[in-house]
Amino acid sequence: MSPTVNIGSSAEFSKLLSSSSVVITDFYADWCGPCKAVAPTYESLSTKYSKPGRVTFTKVNVDNQQAIAQQYGVTAMPTFLIFRSGSVIKTIRGANVPELTSAIESAVKFAGPAKPVYSSAGRTLGGSNPRGTGLSRPYSYTWKKYFDAIIAFLGLYIVTLFSLDAYRAAENSPFNVNREGGQAFTGGTKLGEKRTGAATKIGKKLGTIADLGGD
Numbered sequence: 253m254s255p256t257v258n259i260g261s262s263a264e265f266s267k268l269l270s271s272s273s274v275v276i277t278d279f280y281a282d283w284c285g286p287c288k289a290v291a292p293t294y295e296s297l298s299t300k301y302s303k304p305g306r307v308t309f310t311k312v313n314v315d316n317q318q319a320i321a322q323q324y325g326v327t328a329m330p331t332f333l334i335f336r337s338g339s340v341i342k343t344i345r346g347a348n349v350p351e352l353t354s355a356i357e358s359a360v361k362f363a364g365p366a367k368p369v370y371s372s373a374g375r376t377l378g379g380s381n382p383r384g385t386g387l388s389r390p391y392s393y394t395w396k397k398y399f400d401a402i403i404a405f406l407g408l409y410i411v412t413l414f415s416l417d418a419y420r421a422a423e424n425s426p427f428n429v430n431r432e433g434g435q436a437f438t439g440g441t442k443l444g445e446k447r448t449g450a451a452t453k454i455g456k457k458l459g460t461i462a463d464l465g466g467d
Contacts, residue, residue, distance in 0.1 A: 254295055255302035256309045262319050265310070272308040273363045275335040276356055279312050279321055284329040290347035294332075297356050306363035334359045 259265045259277075269275055278294050280287035298309035314321040314329060324333060324340065332352055334342035342355050 254298065256295060256298045256311055259310050259312045259317060259320065262317070262323075265312070265317075265320055268308055268310060269335055269338040272305060273337065274307045274359050275310060276308070276359065277310045277312055277333045277335070279314050279324075279326045279329060279331040279333070281314050281329045286347040287330040290330055290349060290352070293349050293352065297353065301356060301360045303360075303363060307360050336362050 257268065259268075265277075276298075278287075278291075280291075294309070294311075301307050302309055312320050314326060326333075328345050330345075330347055332342075332344040332355075333340050334344075334355060336359065342359065344352050344355055
């Protein structure tokens with residue numbers, strides 16, 4: 253299928269002039285012998301250089317689109333007009349194949365290279381973090397905190413489980429964070445506080461019962 257656009261209205265032509273960087277237009281007539289002679293060359297150039305949105309080849313039948321022909325002062329066929337950003341930069345009258353080819357080859361350079369589909373740089377998996385920070389540090393810190401708490405809990409639990417005096421064993425345990433005169437394990441602060449508080453309450457109740465028995 254030929255990429256050449258056959259213009260059907262002035263509005264369509266105006267839209268193409270505003271949407272494409274370079275527009276090459278062949279003004280022709282069905283009864284024009286030279287127009288028919290140069291048509292294969294024009295179609296070949298269109299197939300080779302057409303680029304959507306950047307280089308567009310068009311054909312205007314002067315008998316069907318007289319308003320467009322009059323607007324650009326076309327009085328002889330074929331006439332080729334080359335537009336850049338909506339303005340005429342080159343006019344070629346007659347079926348001069350070498351001149352037409354040279355003019356089109358020069359014009360397509362104004363369209364520039366194709367725009368990339370994705371302009372932003374991507375990141376690959378396993379690549380370095382541009383901000384210089386990783387996700388491993390906060391996660392490793394959190395797991396260490398939980399691990400220390402579990403060790404403290406298990407240590408305190410085992411010490412009190414196999415002792416006849418659970419309260420005293422808990423107080424003297426290296427896992428007791430409230431232990432005085434020694435270095436306590438860093439994890440399990442809340443657990444130590446709760447156990448100490450509970451033991452204190454039990455001691456008070458036992459003392460009260462003893463007082464009542466003595467009376």
